[in-house]
Amino acid sequence: MALRVSRSLARAFLLAATCMTAAPAAAQDSSIEDRLARLERLVEGLVTRLDAQQGNIDAQQAETIAMTQQALADTRAMQVRQQELAAQIDAPKKQEDKGFRVGNTTVAYAGYVKMDAIAQRTSGGQLPTSAFTRDFLIPGAIPVGGTSSGWDQDFSARQSRFILKTATDVGAEHTLNSHIELDFMVTDGGDERVSNSCVPRMRQAFITYDNWLFGQAWSTFQDVGALPDSLDFIGTTPGTVFVRQPMIRYTRGGLQLAVEQSETTVTSRTGGRVVAGDDTLPDVVARYNLAGKRGSFTAAGILRNLRISNDDFGTGKQSALGYGLSLSGKINIGPKDDLRLMATAGKGLGRYIGINIVNDAALELAGDLDPIATWSGFAAYRHFWSGNLRSTVAGSYFKADNPVVLTGNLVTDESWNALANLIWSPVKPFDIGIEYMYAERTLEDGRSGNLQKVQLSTKYSF
Structure with a gap:
């Protein structure tokens, strides 16, 4: 039974x-x-x-x-x-909620509209009117040795950004996507009297096929996720790796390997910058990413073949090894707060740090290249006062070991900056914020100049 x-x-x-x-x-x-x-x-x-x-x-x-x-x-x-x-x-x-479908391809879009109202003064000279050096911090452009300026004001919507993405169904075994991104920074435009127009520029344009990326993107040597939550375009510029360029990148899990566009910048015997354009080997980058509940961590190394030829300096073909290591990450603190960090050191990294604060190498008397050593880093702490009110305090530092005998003493020896902001989000995709920044640049001859900036920004992300 x-x-x-x-x-x-x-x-x-x-x-x-x-x-x-x-x-x-x-x-x-x-x-x-x-x-x-x-x-x-x-x-x-x-x-x-x-x-x-x-x-x-x-x-x-x-x-x-x-x-x-x-x-x-x-x-x-x-x-x-x-x-x-x-x-x-x-x-x-979910993608189609932001776009549309054409055959087997889903087309999506994203971006933001941002308006910046900036008042700034410089102690060592006047930044040129309508120049992009007044739109965001470029440490190497802080004037030194001139007459102090007044508080100059600029209004701009140039940072507004548009991103177009596609994802094509090519079967379950493969993925095929693309990304095109535009903004209006660092471009020619109309005058401030009538039109205030700006020419759009390509920021990123790349294809991803399975684990491969082909095209222009953020350098594999840079950790974009560690950048601070700032109103300034970059924020902690002196201590930040910041480069976008064409590349071929392979990703498998946390490991990334890439060959990227090479470009050697050299300080001539008169102290000027020469972009030789004689590179024959790409920059090679290896990177590993770790992520977990406590945050994320990235370690990246780079090898470069710095090169010039006789059409630039009349010295024959010369090359030197450049290399560097960058450690960065974001540490979660409590339910929302975070600490963001970056530290970078190496030789021949000039164009990768702080928007090319110093050059990659100097030209020796015998015609050889002498790679310039640099150290840099930043820290940024973001705190949420409430669900829709947050602040970031941050500071960064850059130091170069210039061979003064070769470069002269009018090149940048060090630069640093600090900032603090308050950002309110009345509704989720809309930010209103105010930020104060102080930045300084010191030359090898000991002279320095500073920049102070107050920035009010509104940003609507879509």
């Missing part, structure tokens, strides 16, 4: 499990957990009943119980698979 009961229960269980797994995924979402719980209780009851009747379970009854338990495991596996399929279906739908 017990055996007949157990087999009946097993058949009932298997029938219920089969019907449940065959039902549409949408119909299962609200009740599948309840059904599985009832079936689990059914198995437990079966075992208990058999134990009570005979005190043990014979081979046939054990087989029956094993069948029901296997059916339960299969049902659980089917549930996981259906959830995965639902997620795959949902992802394109």
